[in-house]
Amino acid sequence: xxxxxxxxxxxxxxxxxxxxxxxxxxxxxxxxxxxxxxxxxxxxxxxxxxxxxxxxxxxxxxxxxxxxxxxxxxxxxxxxxxxxxxxxxxxxxxxxxxxxxxxxxxxxxxxxxxxxxxxxxxxxxxxxxxxxxxxxxxxxxxxxxxxxxxxxxxxxxxxxxxxxxxxxxxxxxxxxxxxxxxxxxxxxxxxxxxxxxxxxxxxxxxxxxxxxxxxxxxxxxxxxxxxxxxxxxxxxxxxxxxxxxxxxxxxxxxxxxxxxxxxxxxxxxxxxxxxxxxxxxxxxxxxxxxxxxxxxxxxxxxxxxxxxxxxxxxxxxxxxxxxxxxxxxxxxxxxxxxxxxxxxxxxxxxxxxxxxxxxxxxxxxxxxxxxxxxxxxxxxxxxxxxxxxxxxxxxxxxxxxxxxxxxx
Amino acid sequence: xxxxxxxxxxxxxxxxxxxxxxxxxxxxxxxxxxxxxxxxxxxxxxxxxxxxxxxxxxxxxxxxxxxxxxxxxxxxxxxxxxxxxxxxxxxxxxxxxxxxxxxxxxxxxxxxxxxxxxxxxxxxxxxxxxxxxxxxxxxxxxxxxxxxxxxxxxxxxxxxxxxxxxxxxxxxxxxxxxxxxxxxxxxxxxxxxxxxxxxxxxxxxxxxxxxxxxxxxxxxxxxxxxxxxxxxxxxxxxxxxxxxxxxxxxxxxxxxxxxxxxxxxxxxxxxxxxxxxxxxxx
Numbered sequence: 001x002x003x004x005x006x007x008x009x010x011x012x013x014x015x016x017x018x019x020x021x022x023x024x025x026x027x028x029x030x031x032x033x034x035x036x037x038x039x040x041x042x043x044x045x046x047x048x049x050x051x052x053x054x055x056x057x058x059x060x061x062x063x064x065x066x067x068x069x070x071x072x073x074x075x076x077x078x079x080x081x082x083x084x085x086x087x088x089x090x091x092x093x094x095x096x097x098x099x100x101x102x103x104x105x106x107x108x109x110x111x112x113x114x115x116x117x118x119x120x121x122x123x124x125x126x127x128x129x130x131x132x133x134x135x136x137x138x139x140x141x142x143x144x145x146x147x148x149x150x151x152x153x154x155x156x157x158x159x160x161x162x163x164x165x166x167x168x169x170x171x172x173x174x175x176x177x178x179x180x181x182x183x184x185x186x187x188x189x190x191x192x193x194x195x196x197x198x199x200x201x202x203x204x205x206x207x208x209x210x211x212x213x214x215x216x217x218x219x220x221x222x223x224x225x226x227x228x229x230x231x232x233x234x235x236x237x238x239x240x241x242x243x244x245x246x247x248x249x250x251x252x253x254x255x256x257x258x259x260x261x262x263x264x265x266x267x268x269x270x271x272x273x274x275x276x277x278x279x280x281x282x283x284x285x286x287x288x289x290x291x292x293x294x295x296x297x298x299x300x301x302x303x304x305x306x307x308x309x310x311x312x313x314x315x316x317x318x319x320x321x322x323x324x325x326x327x328x329x330x331x332x333x334x335x336x337x338x339x340x341x342x343x344x345x346x347x348x349x350x351x352x353x354x355x356x357x358x359x360x361x362x363x364x365x366x367x368x369x370x371x372x373x374x375x376x377x378x379x380x381x382x383x384x385x386x387x388x389x390x391x392x393x394x395x396x397x398x399x400x401x402x403x404x405x406x407x408x
Numbered sequence: 409x410x411x412x413x414x415x416x417x418x419x420x421x422x423x424x425x426x427x428x429x430x431x432x433x434x435x436x437x438x439x440x441x442x443x444x445x446x447x448x449x450x451x452x453x454x455x456x457x458x459x460x461x462x463x464x465x466x467x468x469x470x471x472x473x474x475x476x477x478x479x480x481x482x483x484x485x486x487x488x489x490x491x492x493x494x495x496x497x498x499x500x501x502x503x504x505x506x507x508x509x510x511x512x513x514x515x516x517x518x519x520x521x522x523x524x525x526x527x528x529x530x531x532x533x534x535x536x537x538x539x540x541x542x543x544x545x546x547x548x549x550x551x552x553x554x555x556x557x558x559x560x561x562x563x564x565x566x567x568x569x570x571x572x573x574x575x576x577x578x579x580x581x582x583x584x585x586x587x588x589x590x591x592x593x594x595x596x597x598x599x600x601x602x603x604x605x606x607x608x609x610x611x612x613x614x615x616x617x618x619x620x621x622x623x624x625x626x627x628x629x630x631x632x633x634x635x636x637x638x639x640x641x642x643x644x645x646x647x648x649x650x651x652x653x654x655x656x657x658x659x660x661x662x663x664x665x666x667x668x669x670x671x672x673x674x675x676x677x678x679x680x681x682x683x684x685x686x687x688x689x690x
Contacts, residue, residue, distance in 0.1 A: 033552055036579075190481045194602060195604065294524075
């Protein structure tokens with residue numbers, strides 16, 4: 001049923017990554033221009049310091065609770081479970097957080113870190129605008145100057161988020177190069193960073209980029225799985241059987257999965273964007289069509305052509321529309337610990353409709369991919385099976401797409 | 409030098425390459441070098457050979473030949489546009505290595521391939537080194553590869569007697585400069601300022617101290633690049649270092665002047681760069 005049983009789970013090894021060079025098994029590392037090597041080393045040192053710093057952790061905890069709204073509920077979707085006639089579906093409600101998605105967890109952590117490092121300015125890339133909004137929000141909260149790079153195509157697709165960022169005081173800089181989407185926004189963000197390293201922190205939004213970003217962003221998102229684990233123990237007295245999460249860069253999924261990695265009985269499914277078809281250029285399913293390579297500072301699975309040029313991608317969901325995946329996911333894929341699959345644009349849209357109608361919850365298009373896979377499997381699983389789906393974001397930003405998609 | 413992480417003595421001449429030979433020759437003549445960057449395939453595959461030959465006739469001592477990449481995050485807008493034109497013209501790494509022998513036919517000036525790591529990785533590092541050598545390349549610079557991640561790459565390049573060139577930047581500690589120098593042969597590429605490639609009005613104040621720091625950690629020749637776009641800047645850099653690299657300014661000239669004026673215009677531009685400041689031209 002799942003790819004997870006094909007190799008013995010290495011267990012504890014999985015939570016000891018990355019090694020000193022920032023490698024998750026063979027994946028990860030640092031592939032950046034020399035000018036950025038000093039700054040990423042400085043960032044790693046600063047991060048290792050605050051990781052142990054009780055005062056920093058207490059401040060982060062306070063903001064996560066009182067500003068962002070943690071803990072988020074683990075909600076039993078009874079009607080939906082009933083309708084599917086199989087497993088019990090529980091939703092981890094990251095969509096209820098301030099700014100509407102899990103992105104705020106990481107932004108609060110990195111924002112506090114930027115302040116600690118004495119950086120007066122933060123920059124970030126954004127695709128759907130969720131990470132941009134969360135970054136702009138935290139910058140406003142902490143009094144930091146903020147610049148957000150966004151592909152001009154995405155700016156058109158996600159106009160309300162552009163306005164939100166501007167209202168929050170951020171500068172939104174349109175990116176006209178390349179495919180004018182997330183990948184190009186990251187290129188432009190890196191160019192800014194390499195120019196302004198002295199006073200600027202690059203607030204990377206996912207578990208991508210050079211070490212220490214994949215580790216650091218994972219750590220800031222771990223709270224999702226830590227809460228879910230505790231909530232599961234309290235609610236059903238045992239761990240869930242299945243975890244489902246969508247995988248763009250992979251921050252919400254690694255955040256949910258991480259604290260369960262050593263629990264061999266918990267099966268995990270990462271859901272990539274299957275787009276229109278599995279032809280190169282029509283999707284963002286890196287484990288279906290990619291191979292290992294280097295993009296944006298890390299060695300991981302990348303959608304690319306035989307000459308090593310990065311492919312363009314497509315997904316109805318801007319947050320999943322990216323040619324590379326976090327290196328830790330690449331390692332978990334290789335180890336066989338997490339199963340990766342993909343869901344098409346149409347299936348995600350249908351799942352969004354289903355969840356809206358059955359539970360009164362309009363999901364983000366990204367999260368709708370995870371919902372779709374959980375719904376797909378539910379009827380094949382017993383009624384005693386507990387499946388947790390990470391509802392990583394809410395659907396407000398996607399109303400325009402829902403409206404024009406014809407799902408009504 | 410306190411440490412040699414790669415266990416190899418760096419004299420700059422260990423491969424007796426064309427690069428070291430050219431620096432030695434310049435030294436004997438008490439001259440400094442000019443490195444000219446061209447984007448392979450810009451504006452067409454045929455044009456590259458013609459422009460390369462013309463630029464060398466005009467006095468370029470070294471050619472840095474850019475191999476276009478889809479996501480050139482270390483490059484400014486001028487080289488980004490050139491990469492897009494070159495990719496449209498079909499300039500993949502494989503194509504460049506196939507055509508390089510004809511492009512550089514009869515040219516003694518060393519050719520350094522300048523690219524990003526992923527195309528090399530996908531080509532196969534050993535196969536790339538072998539084919540680059542056979543095509544007549546003298547050195548390779550992969551802008552997003554630092555010595556820490558370069559073990560296999562360095563072994564492959566050395567096996568083929570190709571110079572590996574790494575960057576030193578204003579943000580590099582002395583320790584990092586030493587690391588870059590100890591992994592490099594031929595020369596060390598000093599980045600004049602933080603930021604991407606592109607023309608600038610003024611050279612950074614931090615350049616002179618950076619060059620001094622680099623001199624203290626290595627006896628390799630130093631080539632300074634990023635932002636150098638006119639004869640005045642070339643001369644300032646040549647006073648400090650062993651060679652000046654001009655990239656975006658030349659690529660800009662190709663973009664604006666080649667379509668109407670042909671390769672001769674690019675040659676004229678290189679001659680202008682080599683002129684003593686004060687004289688009017690271009």
